[in-house]
Amino acid sequence: MPEPKRIGVLTGGGDSPGINAALRAIVRRARGLGMEVVGFRDGWRGVVEDDLVPLGPADVAGILPVGGTILGTSRTNPFQKDPATGSWTPTSKVDRILETLKRRGVDALVAIGGDDTLGVAHRLAPHGVRAVGIPQTIDNDIGGTDYAIGFHSALAVVTEALDRLHTTAHAHHRALIVEVMGRDAGWIAILGGLAGGADVILVPEEPFSVADVKRALERRLEAGRRFSIIVVAEGARAVELGSKPLAAETRVDAFGHPQLGGIGYWLAAELEKAGLPLTPRVTVLAYLQRGGVATPFDRLLATRFGIAAVELVREGKYDAMTALHGTAVVAVPLAEALAGCPKPVPQEFLELARNLGVR
Ligand code: F6P
Secondary structure (H helix, E strand, C coil): CCCCCEEEEEECCCCCCCHHHHHHHHHHHHHHCCCEEEEECCCHHHHHCCCEEECCHHHHCCCCCCCCCCCCCCCCCCEEECCCCCCEEECHHHHHHHHHHHHCCCCEEEEEECHHHHHHHHHHHHHCCCEEEEEECCCCCCCCCCCCECHHHHHHHHHHHHHHHHHHHHHHCEEEEEEECCCCCCHHHHHHHHHCCCCEEECCCCCECHHHHHHHHHHHHHCCCCCEEEEEECCCCEHHHCCECCEEEEEECCCCCEEECCHHHHHHHHHHHCCCCCEEEEEECHHHHHCCCCCHHHHHHHHHHHHHHHHHHHHCCCCEEEEEECCEEEEEEHHHHHHCCCCCCCHHHHHHHHHCCCC
8 A cells, every 4th residue: 555645634523622733743744754734624524525725834833732623623424323223324425525535635534533523434444535533522531542632621621610619619608510521421520520629529420319419518518518519520410310411402413412511500409499508509611621722731642642643644554543551652443442432430530539538
């Protein structure tokens, strides 16, 4: 197989700080090896619609710390779910992708995204598309890698928010509920909650009951702690809600995910109804967690992943994803990474919280 001359890059799914650092590394390394790079705008949409921009060193100058993605993102899905079998079947968009790649002479793709974006890259392999993946999502729920780009930056936001909220919770003797992202896995909630000293942490992995939360807060009151901080993942499941996340079932994206949100306000109302002797108030961190500058950890991880992705392309190791195992950057087959999605929070962290007396 001849070495690729032209690499196409795309960024899909929810954005996160660090994506631009990966783009910068890809362009620099590829150029150093004599390969050209083009960027497709807005994830898979850009490939379907042949919407691309050349990416040279000048285009990626100064973007190392900048959040978001200079290429834009979308949740465009060139496959659709077969209702009978539940498997993904190609739509006409797949043909358009193949046409774009041929017309533009793009030999290989680097897809930067979460399980949806990377899943498309994997499903395109049997159609002859040569792609490698880079994991990015603040949710950190991609299998096969210890960390995805963006998670560390989101943790920094949550930790700072909890530090700030502590002072007002303490002054007003309130139960402050902080809703964080985390659709299927509670990585942001558990590690952000631990780093920010939360008293109750609710993750999708372990359903909770309002009565349990109320008891935990009352125990703190009895011990003379007249305020509490509760961190709840958007995908947390209350037994009173049938152990299902609170979702707007009418707002579903192209990958079949309903929009989540509202569990924080729901919990506040339930605690008030149940007669909690503290005033609950809610802060929803939402997109603040995905914005802003990338932490040094994410800049370095993204830079290493970007360089590694170009190496994978050079070596012809397609249908694979860059991954962090301990401190080493390695390659894992996309099939393996996707089979491990959504990657749950390890029991060790949940146990750590319990050992600290956190519900
Ligand atoms: O990036 C992942 C994520 O932040 C999830 O936690 C969340 O459910 C989802 O994206 C929401 O994204 P959007 O509102 O942009 O579709």
